[in-house]
Amino acid sequence: MTGSASDRMSGSTGDRMSGSASNRLTGGARDRGTGGTTVRPGLDAQGFLVREGSLARVPRPFRPVVAATRKRLTDVFGPRLHSAYLYGSVPRGTARVGRSDLDLLLALHEEPTGADRADALALGAALDGEFGQIDGCGTLLFSRARLLSDLERYDLGWFVACLCTPLLGEDLAARLPRYRPDTLLARETNGDLHLLLPRWRRRIDEAEDTAEARRPLVRSLSRHLVRTGFTLVMPRWNGWTSDLREMAEAFAGFYPERAGQLRDAAVLGLEPTGDAVVLRSYADDLGPWLAGEYARVHGVKAPRPPGWS
Structure with a gap:
């Protein structure tokens, strides 16, 4: 996903949850005067980001x-x-x-x-x-x-x-237009994880065999996976957040069987270790599953011209 939204967002993230997590995440967004309609975080009253x-x-x-x-x-x-x-x-x-x-x-x-x-x-x-x-x-x-x-x-x-x-x-x-958290946005922002996985495996293989050398890679891949997991469910969750923990909780509401993995990745995105086992699990388990589910739900990102990175 070179040049994709998830890569760009992996530079920095919200370091703490803002507001009440229970109000923001568990179907309890604030009523903003829309006749009782629940409006998720990150949207205006018309449903635009x-x-x-x-x-x-x-x-x-x-x-x-x-x-x-x-x-x-x-x-x-x-x-x-x-x-x-x-x-x-x-x-x-x-x-x-x-x-x-x-x-x-x-x-x-x-x-x-x-x-x-x-x-x-x-x-x-x-x-x-x-x-x-x-x-x-x-x-x-x-x-x-x-x-x-x-x-x-x-x-x-x-x-x-x-x-x-x-x-x-x-x-x-x-x-530029106004945007909604719909499947088109989900597909075009993070619908190319399948293309990234071979590159991730090469980076893991080529990394120096020390925890210090692996730590930035754990941080980057953790954030990428959490954000991809979030945009997978974003149209159903119908909102936006840039907080990794909030993203993982939104994902957990739709994929409880994978919730623990994404919650762990959110923690490592903020406080990374240099664990080689974590990196392998990303490249060989969570990443391939997420890429396949993303393609099933939203399709894949429109191809870019060669060198367009």
Whole structure:
């Protein structure tokens, strides 16, 4: 799922459950004045997904990081940059000092080049080295045209419109539709897990045989599987959350036989170990089952052109 929504969201996540889990998850969403109709978290009264972050929610310790990022993006990319966005725990207000990373998405006027990617890596490394508040900085780069393309409307387009917070430039969300948590969105965001599994197995095989080397892989794959499990049930659950634990609980309501595995993955997505057995179970058991069930329920993601990653 290279470049998929689940990969992009695996940069950072809500670190704690917000609000009452029982109210948010067990069929008990809030009544928002819709004549008694239950409206799930993450939706407006018309059932559309609402944008989850804002600059106003950035925790105070992270505001100097965001201010420096805004200035340096302009300095580094200049006229190449169309717009820039934050996503993840920082704009959601759930970031933890020294534990959370800074996640950026950049829309360029043209397709990103190798030089663009090198500049983004250097900028991220500089920010990470200067600001102890963050534990890493990851940057995604795409062309404006790709983000607005028909092919990406229900993957990258949705990601920008619903999970990204504008930082600089024209907000592309104004040029994108509103989204519902339906099967089309589920299929296009995470309907390519079957393509990822061979790559996961190669990464596991090639990883250095130490817990420290495996820990980032456990973190990444755990988050990916939890988010894929959540979007599998999202149309039936009819709502949105970016909290891993909430995602696992939503999934558990529909697949109790696999609930324990996804709950464990949610824990490891937040506090990863370097357990090789866990990685093998993801690649050989939970992952293949989830890929098969996803294809059965929603179908598979529309194929992308070669090199479109």
